[in-house]
Amino acid sequence: MATQILLKNIDVPGLAGFQVYRNLGGYTAVEKALKTLTPDEVTDEVKKSGLKGRGGAGFPTGMKWGFIDKQSGKDRYLVCNYDESEPGTFKDRHIGTLNPHQLIEGMILGSYALGAKTAYIYIRGELFYVLNIIEKAIQEAYNNGYLGQNILGSGYSLDLYCHPGAGAYICGEETALLESLEGKRGNPRIKPPFPAIVGLYGCPTVVNNVETIATLPWIINNGSDAYAAIGVGNSKGTKLISACGHINKPGIYEIELGLPVEEFIFSDEYCGGIRDGNKLKAVVAGGSSVPILPAELILKTAAGQPRLMSYESLSEGGFQTGTMLGSGGFIVMDHTTCIVKNLLTFARFYRHESCGQCSPCREGTSWMEKILTRIENGQGTTKDIDLLVDISKHVEGNTICPLGDAAAWPVASAIRHFREEFEEHIKLQKCPF
């Protein structure tokens, strides 16, 4: 059985309540850190653990913390990015619903390391019921002295707030999140300056994903060496994968990074194979924005090596033959799936969610969606495929924030690997599925 950091006690009834969590060893990491470690020692532990940001980009967490401006003397903030809204990704919802105290404990540890006196959990608007659970848990943590003034007599004080968004995917982009948290329209900011220097209310800020933060208590309790011992290469620790699509057992799995993709899809411990004994056609491995890969490339790399669930292995081959681990939204498609229709669904999402601030994303996402609608409905022309590639190329990299890239990659990759399916739509003047 693989090591469980986030889902170990997830089935224990009442885990969302303070006492049950405490009885299972909860808040011991806060006690250990506040009583025996300095903030810099906590940061060092996280650096040594090799933990990477779990929101999608995979940036080393300790390094991110290291960038925060401690010289200016301004207040510092830790913000938890709970705006999980990537199609295919539904892992963070699980943590907040069933194990909110682990997230709160992580927030205390992170805030302590950064020297933040105030921290925020920015939660997606649609997850209103989770907001209620987390707010109740925050209140319990206050009542038991883990939040508020002078926590455990250590002299360290922290206020934690949970703030709901209004339901925009773009607010998951960290600077748009900060704008939204400040009460403004959620438009991404132009970087630099980065949030580590100018973040929330103009102060140095770190924004971390829910899963990243919820991992911190385990690292402090068990040590960075124990965490770094899990995983493969530079992909340390465990990762939540939300598996969905045409598999026998969709759900949220905690895997040790380095698990072979083939084992993840076909073993009974995880996805349990493809539904109805169908043939695997394609996988979107890390949430809707990462490049789609056909069966042969997701199971084995172009070099013929088994593909592993790790940052390095999934991105091996670049975007030509590889993809990304992303946020862990694992979407499996069997041979009955129309790639064009699936792509249209993604394109429609990105069109709807583009903030409209910069022109390539605003116009490009809607143009791509319109062309894909035509192709799927049998009104495409042969020029359309190259036009789509051209548009995606000019959206990618030219936008203010990564939403443009996220909209362009699925289009480029679907055409790269499944061009004949687009051609068939155009030839038949209808969807062949």
Added chain:
Amino acid sequence: MPLLKVTIDNIEVEVEAGTTIMNAARKIGGSVVPPAMCYYSKLEGSGGKCRTCLVKVAQGSAKDPRPMPKLVASCRTLVQDGMVVQNITSPEAMESRQAITEFLLLNHPLDCPVCDQAGECHLQDLSYVHGLQETRTVEERRTFKPIDIGDKIKLNMNRCILCYRCVMVGDQITEKRVHGVLGRGDHAEISTHIQRAVDNDFSGNMIDVCPVGALTDNTFRFKSRVWFTKPFDAHRECKKCSGKVVLWMKGEELLRVTGRKDKYGELEEFICNDCRFDHKETGDWVIEGPRTIERHSVISQNHYLTNPGDAVRIVK
């Protein structure tokens, strides 16, 4: 403070620390200046949105000579000592500018023949230099009905490129902004907040900062093509603003009053609505003399041929 050396399209210029690539290029002037559809030097926080000014940074600085991985918005990227920038000498930047122009025109009605902005429209200029010869889209364009936002300002949302300049005028020049961007993505639009009208002493500047024909002057609407009017510098005593304006005359008739714009189309000073809308008699003004306007696009069609340095059109 020592000056920073930056090279733009093989031309070296020295600028103060904190200068953007755009402003360093403007210091050189001429064809190396990237076009700006959203950046406006007088409006704080403007720029970065339209992406027409993307340039290639071939060398980050003398200390760290690595190139920047992506094209950068020249209006928002600060120069470093020893930076090497390629604007018109970078095929990559030119290709992306052509693509951005196509994006900006995608939902644009191309109604220049009936648009008051024609002749002083930045989008028209941009498409003149960087536009494709033919349109590649067959999709229906998004359309809105023109509306009055305030009694003097007509909003034609079809032409808007969402540069946010008028929003910043609302924030920075007027007392209280009552309009803004509603909605997201390609369905975003400029509009007033529910049942409000833009009505304040400086709202007219929204018309002047608008790079396209989205916000036009109701008192001038359909009166004349701008190239049939002659500009004169003029001033009057005004308690609210500097009173320094440009009068646009057709024969004896004063058709329009605007602020004075520099060669980048930016206002030298913001003017009040009294001067702009309510003093349409020549007797109201002390006329200083004819104003030289750097005329471009449809006003003088051969402009690009007489100045080969500007001939940076990509023919595809």
